[in-house]
């Protein structure tokens with residue numbers, strides 16, 4: 239049983255046979271993708287406050303140090319993004335930051351907001367005004383929280399991380415796999431194009447990886463909302479010293495993801511954290527959000543490769559590199575996309591992505 243699944247009323251029905259099937263997949267069983275995509279983004283770390291303390295994460299600050307970006311700071315980042323031709327504003331920050339930190343709560347109140355989601359909504363609105371599409375990943379969300387921001391986001395996301403009960407999520411404040419799955423399900427119920435993924439090397443085993451991918455597949459089969467699944471290797475930093483997964487582990491996991499997930503769901507590996515050249519034959523078809531402007535605030539020691547290097551990676555594999563929006567094409571014309579976001583998309587696509595700087 240997946241920890242927290244019963245509590246969050248998540249019932250998944252895959253069986254042992256499907257797990258065995260996923261476990262039997264290797265790189266030789268999948269084909270390389272015919273194209274590689276990426277999105278040009280700016281990272282907007284709204285706050286470093288977080289209710290959790292994942293042991294692999296350097297992003298969160300202890301209470302007292304945590305900060306909140308002001309509207310003007312956010313505007314400045316967004317404008318730099320637009321100038322650099324970015325299409326995505328990646329809003330990602332600590333989970334429920336106002337829950338544990340009175341300073342964050344008080345600052346929000348001073349700015350006239352009763353929750354981080356109310357502020358996020360205003361910042362997404364600002365992004366659309368400035369001319370860039372919001373993709374928010376605020377961690378776990380209730381239906382009410384997600385509904386408050388879904389119509390001002392082109393897509394949203396949360397990493398499942400793993401369905402296993404790992405020590406990295408231990409302690410009194412721990413991510414619950416059941417709650418993560420409930421967040422992914424909520425996105426499906428609300429019709430939000432969604433990004434999720436697994437974090438590899440945090441203490442999970444092969445069976446857990448198979449189970450995590452099957453859980454994502456089942457939720458996607460119900461709602462059709464998963465646009466991409468990130469296979470992210472955990473990276474070393476000053477809090478996490480247990481190392482990153484071996485190349486062979488990444489190769490088998492990417493192949494497992496490709497073989498387990500339906501064809502329309504992209505398999506993304508971030509080029510700053512993994513040797514993507516050596517994973518292309520395992521079925522990656524997306525390199526995720528890459529920023530010409532901001533650092534990866536979650537993994538600040540790992541710089542983004544230049545766009546020229548992405549071209550080089552695609553060339554090496556003999557496939558075209560294509561820029562995409564934070565929302566995948568198949569959702570753009572659907573009723574899931576609000577009028578407000580559609581207008582933002584129209585403005586961006588009037589100047590073809592391929593002809594931009």
Ligand SMILES: O=c1nc2n(C[C@H](O)[C@H](O)[C@H](O)CO)c3cc(O)ccc3cc-2c(=O)[nH]1
Nearest residue numbers: 277375394395396397433526527534536564
């Ligand atoms: O720069 C990063 N982008 C991350 N992204 C952004 C992602 O690369 C792109 O924003 C998506 O591909 C959407 O275009 C995430 C998005 C999610 O929805 C969920 C998790 C992540 C994780 C990261 C991350 O660690 N670093």
Ligand SMILES: C[C@H]1O[C@@H](n2cnc3c(N)ncnc32)[C@H](O)[C@@H]1O
Nearest residue numbers: 294295397437470471472473478536
């Ligand atoms: C936004 C996402 O960043 C990921 N994340 C957090 N810390 C690390 C790390 N050390 N290495 C790789 N990914 C990490 C988690 O998967 C989170 O969901």
Ligand code: MET
Nearest residue numbers: 297331332333376377536
């Ligand atoms: C640095 S993690 C950012 C998003 C959120 N706190 C999560 O873990 O999912």
Ligand code: SF4
Nearest residue numbers: 288290291292295332
């Ligand atoms: S990974 Fe996300 S939830 Fe975990 S401590 Fe870092 S910011 Fe918080």
